[in-house]
Amino acid sequence: MKFRKLPFRNLTKKPGRTAMLTVLVMILSFAMFAGAATIFSLRNGMKSLEARLGADVIVVPVSAKSKVNLDEMLLQGTVGYFYMDSDVLEKVREIDGVEKASAQTFLATLRADCCSIPVQVIGIDPDTDFTVQPWIAQSYGKPLETYDLIVGSKVGTEIGSTLRIYQQDCQVVGRLDSTGTGMDTAVYTTMDTMHLLLEAAQGLGHDLKITGDPDEVISAVYIKVKDDSSAVSVNNYINVHIRKVESVQTKNMLTTVSDGMAGASSAMTILIGGIWVLTFLLIIAAFCMIIRERRLEFAVLRMLGASRRMLSGMIFTETAAICVLGSVLGILLACAVVFPFGGLIEEKLGLPFLQPGAGMCILLAAGTFLGVLLTGTVASMWTANRLSHVDASKILREGN
Amino acid sequence: MNKKRIRGIDIVLFLLCLVFAVGMLTFLKTCGAKEDGSFMNCQWAWRAVTGISVLMAIQSLVMIVLRNNGIGEGISISLVLEAILALVLPGCVIPLCMMETMRCHAIMKPGVMVFGIIIAVLSAINVVLLHKGAAKGE
Numbered sequence: 001m002k003f004r005k006l007p008f009r010n011l012t013k014k015p016g017r018t019a020m021l022t023v024l025v026m027i028l029s030f031a032m033f034a035g036a037a038t039i040f041s042l043r044n045g046m047k048s049l050e051a052r053l054g055a056d057v058i059v060v061p062v063s064a065k066s067k068v069n070l071d072e073m074l075l076q077g078t079v080g081y082f083y084m085d086s087d088v089l090e091k092v093r094e095i096d097g098v099e100k101a102s103a104q105t106f107l108a109t110l111r112a113d114c115c116s117i118p119v120q121v122i123g124i125d126p127d128t129d130f131t132v133q134p135w136i137a138q139s140y141g142k143p144l145e146t147y148d149l150i151v152g153s154k155v156g157t158e159i160g161s162t163l164r165i166y167q168q169d170c171q172v173v174g175r176l177d178s179t180g181t182g183m184d185t186a187v188y189t190t191m192d193t194m195h196l197l198l199e200a201a202q203g204l205g206h207d208l209k210i211t212g213d214p215d216e217v218i219s220a221v222y223i224k225v226k227d228d229s230s231a232v233s234v235n236n237y238i239n240v241h242i243r244k245v246e247s248v249q250t251k252n253m254l255t256t257v258s259d260g261m262a263g264a265s266s267a268m269t270i271l272i273g274g275i276w277v278l279t280f281l282l283i284i285a286a287f288c289m290i291i292r293e294r295r296l297e298f299a300v301l302r303m304l305g306a307s308r309r310m311l312s313g314m315i316f317t318e319t320a321a322i323c324v325l326g327s328v329l330g331i332l333l334a335c336a337v338v339f340p341f342g343g344l345i346e347e348k349l350g351l352p353f354l355q356p357g358a359g360m361c362i363l364l365a366a367g368t369f370l371g372v373l374l375t376g377t378v379a380s381m382w383t384a385n386r387l388s389h390v391d392a393s394k395i396l397r398e399g400n
Numbered sequence: 401m402n403k404k405r406i407r408g409i410d411i412v413l414f415l416l417c418l419v420f421a422v423g424m425l426t427f428l429k430t431c432g433a434k435e436d437g438s439f440m441n442c443q444w445a446w447r448a449v450t451g452i453s454v455l456m457a458i459q460s461l462v463m464i465v466l467r468n469n470g471i472g473e474g475i476s477i478s479l480v481l482e483a484i485l486a487l488v489l490p491g492c493v494i495p496l497c498m499m500e501t502m503r504c505h506a507i508m509k510p511g512v513m514v515f516g517i518i519i520a521v522l523s524a525i526n527v528v529l530l531h532k533g534a535a536k537g538e
Binding site: 119153154155156157184185336337340341343344347 | 507
């Protein structure tokens, strides 16, 4: 048998030992890859949320807070509806410092065709909207007709299919890209369609608490403040001067989410660091014990003519083989947990969660693979160095 | 007659199929009946995959009990096909709920995907190993 085949023979002839070391490396690799992928997904979600929110200030009726949690509704897609007179939009547009203002109207379906959960329908004005329309334009280049719908990425209906809302057949004409935010579970349409749906809902006896004409109501006004103006002053002005509405700064909402994300991210980084240190020490300890047990074997090899360099090379090869196998298995296991169950992780964390693209995932996997290989090699380097100073004749004389 | 010793891969396959079947009946379960007593689409997908997973667990147990290469190879081939069928049932053959945040999309489908792929790959490896063993006359 050739000497270079010896490390692989050592691994296969001691399956228990090889399995134990492989599992150790696999845990490290799993923790590194799964943790990194989750942290990247949270960061992507936050970036996407900041980019998609677009508005500096949101104005809602004062009754909105008693009906729904505004942060959850606007950021996480919790279903809800509330209405105010559409003249609020005109009042807001007249305020100094307001660059753009656009209204949205919300409606919650009681039941979609297939599911027992309500779907949030959001009416936008395509001519003035600056929060959703840019993303709709990317997915669907044409103007939206009456009863046309654009669905979020997590609404599982095919483009071209019909969605029946309050007995009105609406055509799904496009789908938004995934954002990792509440936008993914909503359905978007024009204000004209929204007013028809509101009338249909009222016609079916649903009490939407609309006083007056359904064509003259809106749910929220999204405001973009001029660069030379302050969102705080616009926000305060609205709260003081416009009656029956409440103005909310989106920066405050984002701060809440970003604080939550920073907390989750830090906890995960500490956990990965802890697992890395623990696994590193365990690998060193395991190699030390194994090499101590195998001193006689190494002494015999030395007596048969193997140089110290050859013995060190053998340990390196054994370690590298274990690290390659363990890290590949760990990465595959992490892929099987993080990617398919991304929706569940998002739900449990309650934070914007947008998984990285294939390119970034490959980079993360490569980084994890190299990191684990380096950790294993450094851990075995110390033991290999000790081994090179072993006095073979003394070990053979003493018998251990 | 001396029986052959139990193979490690057979035990792993049995445990995987058992966890899959138990999982389908517990943590991978979809939503129950609606208020009006009717069921959502995903219920039928769940029932079909649960049936397949129980069948797979029984077949993998039979493979361990009989310890016969020919029968084992046949069962392994059927496990590969059943795992593929389980993979395509939720979503492709039987539609799931509309909202992808629901249990059927967030828990059942990914769970079936992970178990299905692992069992299909391991069973395929088992087929190759048993076929090679048969060729060597073991």
